[in-house]
Amino acid sequence: MIVAGYNILRFIFLVLLQVLVLNGIGLGGYINPYVYVLIILALPVETPKWATLLIGFATGLCIDLFTRTMGMHITASIFLAYIRIVVLQFMAPREGYEVGSSPSIRDMSLAWFMTYAGILIIMHHLFLFFVEAFTVDQFWYTLSKALLSSVITFILVILFQFLGSQPKRSIN
Amino acid sequence: MRNLINFFIRYHAAFLFVFLECIGFAILVANNNYHNIRFLSWTAEISGSFYDATNNFTEYIHLKEANDQLAAENAALKEQLRSSYNSNKSHFLPVADTNLALQFEYTPAKVIQSTVNKRNNYIIIDKGSENGIEKEMGVVSTLGLVGIVTEASSHYATVMPVIHSKSRISARLKKNNFFGIMSWNGLDPTIAQLSDIPTHVKIAEGDTVVSRGSSGIFPEGTPIGIIDSWIEDPSTGFYVIQIKLNNNFRSTFYVQVIKNIQQPEIDTLEVEQEELP
Numbered sequence: 459m460i461v462a463g464y465n466i467l468r469f470i471f472l473v474l475l476q477v478l479v480l481n482g483i484g485l486g487g488y489i490n491p492y493v494y495v496l497i498i499l500a501l502p503v504e505t506p507k508w509a510t511l512l513i514g515f516a517t518g519l520c521i522d523l524f525t526r527t528m529g530m531h532i533t534a535s536i537f538l539a540y541i542r543i544v545v546l547q548f549m550a551p552r553e554g555y556e557v558g559s560s561p562s563i564r565d566m567s568l569a570w571f572m573t574y575a576g577i578l579i580i581m582h583h584l585f586l587f588f589v590e591a592f593t594v595d596q597f598w599y600t601l602s603k604a605l606l607s608s609v610i611t612f613i614l615v616i617l618f619q620f621l622g623s624q625p626k627r628s629i630n
Numbered sequence: 631m632r633n634l635i636n637f638f639i640r641y642h643a644a645f646l647f648v649f650l651e652c653i654g655f656a657i658l659v660a661n662n663n664y665h666n667i668r669f670l671s672w673t674a675e676i677s678g679s680f681y682d683a684t685n686n687f688t689e690y691i692h693l694k695e696a697n698d699q700l701a702a703e704n705a706a707l708k709e710q711l712r713s714s715y716n717s718n719k720s721h722f723l724p725v726a727d728t729n730l731a732l733q734f735e736y737t738p739a740k741v742i743q744s745t746v747n748k749r750n751n752y753i754i755i756d757k758g759s760e761n762g763i764e765k766e767m768g769v770v771s772t773l774g775l776v777g778i779v780t781e782a783s784s785h786y787a788t789v790m791p792v793i794h795s796k797s798r799i800s801a802r803l804k805k806n807n808f809f810g811i812m813s814w815n816g817l818d819p820t821i822a823q824l825s826d827i828p829t830h831v832k833i834a835e836g837d838t839v840v841s842r843g844s845s846g847i848f849p850e851g852t853p854i855g856i857i858d859s860w861i862e863d864p865s866t867g868f869y870v871i872q873i874k875l876n877n878n879f880r881s882t883f884y885v886q887v888i889k890n891i892q893q894p895e896i897d898t899l900e901v902e903q904e905e906l907p
Contacts (some may be wrong), residue, residue, distance in 0.1 A: 490747060507643035515650050522657075524753065529658025529665070536654055540647040589658070591749060592668045596816070 461502060461558075461621060472497050477524035491610040492531075494521055496618060497575070497580050498538050499575055500562060503555045506541050514539030529591075534586035541581050549574060563619045574616050583608040633681055663780075664750045664795055734849050735889040737761060739769075742786070746819040749831065753777060753789040757884060761786045766847060768888040774853040774876035775799065775841055776885050787887075792854075793819045793879055800845065801873075804838040806831065812839075812854065812873065819879050821858060823873040829862045831869075839873050843846045846896040848888065 476494040489539065497517050501510060502557075517536030522528050559565040561574055587604035588594075595609070638645065639852030659669045677826050739755040757763050759782045769776040769789050777791035788798055801824055802809035810826035824839060837857040849864075855873040862869055890896070 461842070489748065510645050511643065511646050513649055518654070527748075528661035529654055529656075530662075532657060533651055533752070534652035536647065536650045540643065543643055592665050 461560075467499060469497050469513075471521045473517070473524075476521060481525060489607045489610055491607055491614055492521075492583065492586065492617070493614045494531075495535075495538060495579055495611065496615050498542060499578060499615065500560060501542075502560045503546060503560070504558070508570075510543060511536060511541045512564055530572050530586060533589055534582055537585045538578060538582040542578055545574060545577055563616075571619065572616070574579065576612060579612050579615065580605070580608045583611065602627065641900065644906050645822045662750070667796070670775050686799075723888045730742050733890060733892050735891060736886040737889065738884065738886050739787075741883050741885060744791075744879065744882065747786060749795050749816040750835040751791055751793050751819070751879070753791050753882070753885075754840050755789060755887070756785070756786050757887060758785040759851075762889065763887055764889075768852075768890075769885050770848065770888060771877050771882050771885045772854055773878070774842075774855065775848060776877055779848060779887065785800040788884075791879060792822055792875060792877075799854075801839050803827070803831070803833065804840045804851070809844075810868075810871075820875055822855065822873045822875055827866055827869045827871060829867055829869055833860065833869065833871065834858055835859070845892050845900075846890045 476492065478487045480491055480493060490585040494517060496508070498514055501513065505513075514537075515532060515537040518532035521535075525531070546555075556565070561571065563571045566574075583604045587600050587607070590598045594600075597600075631689040642723055659666050711773075723750060737757060739757040739761075742754050744753040744757050745751045753776070755763075755769070763779060763782045765782060767809070768781045775792060777789045777797065779787050780790045781788040792799060792812070795814060795816050797812075799813055800809060800811045801812040808827050808831045810824045812822050812824045814822045827833070835857055839854045839857065841848040841850065841852040841854060843852070853876050855875040855877075858872040858874040860869045
């Protein structure tokens, strides 16, 4: 229950942060970090697959409604939710995930989380920027834009991991 | 049957993913003009090549029919030719003086949201259909041309600025009236591209570019920008000119929406022109 409430709060906070603050920054008119990916990254490991996908849809929809880019973030977030399922399977510890753990630096390790977040953020950003461009005409331009934005998002996500106080995992 | 159900349960995530992505892309294509057009052009290409292939067959079958049609059309055209030698009896009639009739009305508006770093940027202004704003009205700032209204709700309107990949604005060089089409390549929000100016025209850095006023959306001579640099395209014989835009889209706050009172008249003429054989 506490975990669910915490995830809902994070959802609201990150959506607002994204649309009210980060979308307004637009570093150099070139880089736009999309920290809202953390909503999906930080979902508990046991979240059912279908629920992850639906949360991805809802997250994208919220961002799209605010930025008037209907569809771009929806498709990108669903994609992110799906590859999260795949990546979690591949990166599972030998003895499986602990009950009640979430993909975070606390519950896993710094190296594990950096790999996990790095892969997902880059995949999400590539998908998003190429859907925005909807063409491969300016391939290198779009690619560099996506990669640079990924780096900034990645740094911010790691930062949030250290800043955000998460509820102590209950021992059971 | 049992196996089939098991199969679906086992891979439910993949099926749900594909299903949701379909919805997502449907929303994307339905709501974004740019994506819609790219999508349509793809499908048009695919269906086009298909129709092309089938056409090659059916053409032969219908050749005789086509010949008859062409012959009939030729006959009709010849008749028109003869009749066109009739004397023209129309003459000028005195009409009310419209030399100084008001043509453009301006409505001030404030920009409440805008983007510059997207490929398809937009501007939202705080005036809508209740203030008389309609689709396809021009928007200018004190510095120069801003864009064209694409949507108007009751209190707000969306503007497609010059820095939008679909923006096409007829522009001319102020000093010698040669005109071309101005578009934007999606890279730098301070630079737009002017094409269709033939290479024999002498241009120089700093030459002023203004609107041509051809479609009646903007008054003729609305400032747009100055020539920054150019390259000659030897294959087409036209320049590709980089224009430094007068208007700074990062700091556009107050704009004016232009209503052309005579727009319906221009539109009717254009429609009639298109209907000519």
